[in-house]
Every structure is written in C-alpha cells, then in structure tokens.
Amino acid sequence: MSGIRFYNARILTMDGGFDVIDDGVLITEGERISYVGAGGSAPAGGDYSREIDCHGNLIMPGFKNAHTHSGMTFLRSLADDLPLDKWLNESIFPREAKLDDEGIYWSTKLAVMEYLTSGITACFDMYLRPYAIARATEECSFRCVQVGSMNDFSQSLELQEEWLDRLNSGSELTTYMLGYHAEYTTSRELLKGLADLAEKYKVPVWGHNSETRGEVEGCLERYGMTPTGIAEELGLFNYGGGGYHCVYLSDEDIEIFRRRDLSIVTNPGSNTKLASGIAPITRYLKEGINIGIGTDGPASNNCLDMFREMFLVTGLQKLQNKDAASMDANDVLYMATVGGAKAMRLTESDVLKAGKYADLTVIDLTKPEMQPVNNITKNLVYSGSKSDVKLTMVAGKILYEDGRYNIGEDPDIIIREVNKVVESMKEN
Numbered sequence: 001m002s003g004i005r006f007y008n009a010r011i012l013t014m015d016g017g018f019d020v021i022d023d024g025v026l027i028t029e030g031e032r033i034s035y036v037g038a039g040g041s042a043p044a045g046g047d048y049s050r051e052i053d054c055h056g057n058l059i060m061p062g063f064k065n066a067h068t069h070s071g072m073t074f075l076r077s078l079a080d081d082l083p084l085d086k087w088l089n090e091s092i093f094p095r096e097a098k099l100d101d102e103g104i105y106w107s108t109k110l111a112v113m114e115y116l117t118s119g120i121t122a123c124f125d126m127y128l129r130p131y132a133i134a135r136a137t138e139e140c141s142f143r144c145v146q147v148g149s150m151n152d153f154s155q156s157l158e159l160q161e162e163w164l165d166r167l168n169s170g171s172e173l174t175t176y177m178l179g180y181h182a183e184y185t186t187s188r189e190l191l192k193g194l195a196d197l198a199e200k201y202k203v204p205v206w207g208h209n210s211e212t213r214g215e216v217e218g219c220l221e222r223y224g225m226t227p228t229g230i231a232e233e234l235g236l237f238n239y240g241g242g243g244y245h246c247v248y249l250s251d252e253d254i255e256i257f258r259r260r261d262l263s264i265v266t267n268p269g270s271n272t273k274l275a276s277g278i279a280p281i282t283r284y285l286k287e288g289i290n291i292g293i294g295t296d297g298p299a300s301n302n303c304l305d306m307f308r309e310m311f312l313v314t315g316l317q318k319l320q321n322k323d324a325a326s327m328d329a330n331d332v333l334y335m336a337t338v339g340g341a342k343a344m345r346l347t348e349s350d351v352l353k354a355g356k357y358a359d360l361t362v363i364d365l366t367k368p369e370m371q372p373v374n375n376i377t378k379n380l381v382y383s384g385s386k387s388d389v390k391l392t393m394v395a396g397k398i399l400y401e402d403g404r405y406n407i408g409e410d411p412d413i414i415i416r417e418v419n420k421v422v423e424s425m426k427e428n
Contacts (some may be wrong), residue, residue, distance in 0.1 A: 002049055003029040004396070007039060009054035010365070010376065014338055015351040018330050018377050026059055028358040032393040034191030036352050040325055052391075058363040058376060060346070061352055062121025062392060063306040064340030067244045067265040067294025068143075070111035070137075071104040071127045072420045073301035082214055084274045091301060098425050101132040106417040108136035114413060115142070115175040116400035119361030119389045124294065124344050126179060126244075128154065128205075130163050132176045140407040141397050145344045147179035147206045149196060151186045157193045164201060173395065175345075177241070182208040183219050183227040188234070202316030204345075205236045212276050214250045228253035237262060242343060243296065245270075245278040245286075252395065263290040263343035266335075268312035269277050269303065278320045281313060282327055292340035293332075298320040307388075309334050310381045329381035360392035 004027070011024035015037060024040035027035040035042055038337045072092075080092030114125060122143035125133055130146050137144035140263035143295065145166060148160050160178055167176035186207075187317055198205050209214050209227050219227045228249060231237055237256070249257070266279050283295065286293060293306045293313060310332050317327035341350035349359040365373060369383045371379050392400040 003027055003034060003046075004398070005046065005048045005049065005051045006059055006362075007042075007055055008266065009362075010058045011036060011057060011352065012058060012060040012332070013065055013352040014374065015020065015353050018333070020126075020376055025057070026360070028046075028393075028396045031357055031397075033085065033352060033354055033356050033358050035354055038064060039216075042352075046376050051118050055366075057365050057390060060363065060380075061118075061194065061337045061341075061350065061395070062359045062361045063119050063139050064344060064346065064349075065120045065123040065295055065304065065306065066114060066292030066340035067267055067296055068111070068125055068126050069101070069110040069127045069148060070123060071129075072299040073098070073107040073110040073114075073299035074103060074418055074425075075297075076302045077133065078422075079299060080273075080302070083275060085214070087274065087300070087310040091109070095425055099128065099421075101129050102189055102325065102417075103137045103421040103424075104129045104132040106414060106421060109131050109140060109344065109407070109409060110141045110418045111304060112137060112142045112407065113297065113405060113414065114298075116392045116405065116407075117389055118304060118306045118386045119363070119392055120304070121359040121394045122341075122344065122346055122349060124292075124340070126181075127297075130167060131279065134167055134170070138171045141399055142396060142407070143173050143346070143394050145175050145177065145346065147177045147369065148178060148194075149181045150190065152190065153185070157190065157197060160194065161197055164197070164203070170388060176314065177204055177206060177242075177345075179206040182211070182215065183230060184215055186232070187320060188223070191230070191236065192387030195238070198236060198241075199241055202239050204239050206241045207231070207236075208242060209246050210248040210253070211245035211271070213248055215276030216373065226250055226253055229234050229254055231258050232260075239388050242290075244296075245276065245279065247271060247279045249280075254284070254289070257289050258287045261290075263292060263339075265292040265294045265340070265343055267294045267296040267301075268316050269309055270300040270306075272312065272316070273302075274300055278316045280320070282317050282321060284308045285331060290339055291335045292343040293336045294340075301374050306336055307380075307386055310384075314381060320359055329378045332381050333377050358393055358396040361389055361408055361416045364388050364390045
C-alpha cells in the first residue's frame with residue numbers, strides 16, 4: 001500500500017461542523033483519504049509506506065490562500081508605505097515589466113515554501129506568465145488554481161482562451177479560470193470580450209473589485225455604475241465567480257453577489273497595510289455570501305501567513321462594528337478552509353473525508369500558545385501562528401515537515417535564484 005497512516009491524532013474534519021475527533025486515525029491511499037475517524041473503527045493491519053504517531057496533535061484541512069500573486073515575492077519590501085495608486089504605478093508595474101519567465105518561476109517557488117510553512121495547501125494565483133507559474137507549482141507538487149489578470153496592457157482575450165484550454169487539461173494540481181485585473185485597468189471592450197468567453201465556455205470570472213473608494217468613484221464617473229454593476233451589465237458573472245477585496249460594495253452590489261451566488265475573497269493584511277479600508281465581512285455573511293481569505297501578494301502584505309490573516313479578519317470586524325461578538329472564530333476558520341475551497345472550486349479538497357484529496361496540515365498543540373486546549377478552533381484563530389505547523393501534505397504527499405521541505409528543489413537554490421532576480425533589476 002502506498003498510503004500513510006496517521007494515528008493518535010485529534011482530527012478536525014470540517015465536514016459539517018467543528019467537532020474534533022479524539023484518538024483519531026487518518027489513512028491516505030495515493031492522493032486521497034481512504035479513512036478518517038475514530039481509531040477504534042479504523043481498518044486493522046495494512047502495509048503502509050509510513051505510520052506517523054501524531055502524539056495528540058491536530059490534523060485539519062489545509063488552508064486555501066484564495067487570493068495571491070505568488071510571483072511577487074521578488075518585490076517583498078521593495079515598495080512599502082505608499083498608497084495603492086503610487087505603489088502600483090510608480091513601484092510595481094515598472095519592475096514587473098522587467099520580469100521574465102525564469103524570474104516568475106523562481107519567485108513562485110519561494111512563495112510555495114512560505115505557503116507550506118503556514119499550512120496552506122492551495123493558492124488562487126493571479127499573476128503574469130501562467131505557464132511559468134504552472135511549471136513551478138507542479139514541480140513542487142503544490143496545488144494551484146490560476147486566474148487571468150487581463151488588462152489593457154497584457155493578457156489578451158486570445159491568451160485567456162488558450163490558457164483556459166491548456167491549463168485545464170494537464171496536471172490535476174493546476175487549473176485555470178478567466179479573470180481581469182480590475183475595471184480601472186481594463187476597457188469596457190475587453191471586459192465584454194471576456195464576458196463573451198465566459199458565455200462560450202460557461203465558466204466563472206474573477207477580478208479585483210472595489211478595493212478602494214477611488215476605484216469605485218472612478219467607475220461611477222466613467223459608467224454611472226460601480227465595478228460590480230458594470231460587470232453584471234456585461235454578463236461577466238453569468239456563470240459565477242466573484243471578486244477580490246470588495247471593501248466598498250453598495251447595497252445593489254451585495255444583492256448581485258447574493259443573487260449570483262458569487263464569492264468574496266477578503267484580504268485584511270493587504271487592505272490594512274495599503275490603508276484601503278475594512279470590508280464589511282459580517283454584513284456579507286448575513287447576506288449568505290461565501291467568503292474566502294487571501295493574503296494578497298508578498299509585495300503588498302508582505303507576509304504569506306494565513307494565521308495572521310485569520311486574526312485580522314475577526315479583529316478588524318470587531319473593531320469596525322464596535323462589537324466583540326460580531327465575528328466568531330469558527331466562521332473565520334471556515335472561510336480560511338472550506339470557504340476558500342468553494343471560491344476556488346476545489347470541492348474535492350475542502351474537508352477531511354474518505355474519497356477527498358489528502359490536502360491537510362498537522363498543527364502542534366504542544367506549543368505554549370496552543371495550551372491549554374480549552375477550545376482548539378479558537379486557539380487556531382486567536383493564538384495560532386506559522387510556528388505551530390508541523391506538517392503540510394498535498395494530494396497525499398508530505399511537502400513540509402518539521403522545518404524540512406520535500407518540493408524537488410533545494411531551498412537554498414530557490415532563495416539564491418530569487419535574489420539574482422532582484423539584483424538583475426537593480427542592474428537594469
């Protein structure tokens with residue numbers, strides 16, 4: 001048998017609730033879970049490639065980073081403490097124009113290393129040169145859903161159609177969705193063309209949406225409607241999808257999201273650092289809108305850490321609403337796992353259940369910040385950190401364990417190559 005048997009574990013399956021199985025067993029067979037449940041009911045015997053005693057530590061679904069720009073790791077701390085418009089136009093876009101496939105390839109691998117240390121098993125990646133991203137993530141055995149970033153300067157409709165075909169017919173670890181950077185960088189003509197593609201293939205569309213007040217005000221000046229309104233008018237949401245950030249949605253926008261069953265991915269770390277604002281997540285939840293959590297890119301955050309994002313989601317909502325009970329930690333944990341998986345259409349990687357992909361993380365409950373174990377889910381959101389992640393597995397393969405990586409590449413080489421990318425830009 002090619003599987004791995006985890007035993008003596010606490011298991012949070014997220015399958016229908018937040019109950020934790022004590023003295024649990026989880027067994028993988030190839031890429032999938034073959035058993036998860038109480039140890040007393042587990043299959044007897046078995047020839048496993050490895051048996052792991054969890055010593056009472058927690059197995060849970062891997063986090064889903066539902067909005068990021070992995071290849072931007074080369075920009076980390078190169079352009080900070082600026083408003084969004086200056087950050088993009090004066091610091092980010094000029095440097096990105098110098099970036100080639102190899103730069104994105106190595107920068108993406110560096111991001112994967114950081115995802116794994118945070119228990120993240122999949123990312124929703126919006127960046128340049130999708131083939132380079134696919135090559136990097138596949139070589140690392142990491143799950144990646146890519147989304148287009150089409151705008152007036154790059155990623156034509158023809159390329160979107162090509163990527164939709166080719167990146168959905170290769171490795172099961174890589175999929176692709178249609179997308180545009182944002183309304184303010186994309187002409188109405190291109191947006192209509194993207195809507196036509198979505199209609200042709202009956203697929204969802206994603207884009208940055210209402211991240212700042214200025215973005216919304218500019219769209220109102222151009223079209224007399226919001227970014228969500230123009231997307232709805234053009235038919236971009238006829239087959240689902242959603243928006244990243246969504247800090248300033250109007251009542252009408254919220255109704256469109258609710259009626260179309262669209263998802264919102266909130267990015268509190270990036271929105272805080274860029275002073276964009278606080279998305280009204282409690283309102284969105286009350287309207288029944290699915291929410292995922294994303295770190296955004298390592299140039300705007302700068303940390304790819306799901307634990308920090310979870311704390312910011314709940315903390316900022318409590319502060320905004322002046323109500324400590326306004327955002328429950330369980331809801332936030334759901335967003336970071338199942339909610340993100342739904343947004344990314346990773347329905348086979350959302351919970352721990354027999355037949356699902358073995359995409360999981362093991363959390364060290366012996367750390368001081370995780371003790372006493374009065375409430376595991378609250379501990380994860382309010383006191384957990386990346387240092388608590390012992391192991392991260394994707395599709396049945398352990399990619400990170402106790403500080404060691406198993407991603408097909410020497411981490412020192414990855415770090416060296418990314419620094420070469422940075423140095424080459426200084427030379428230019």
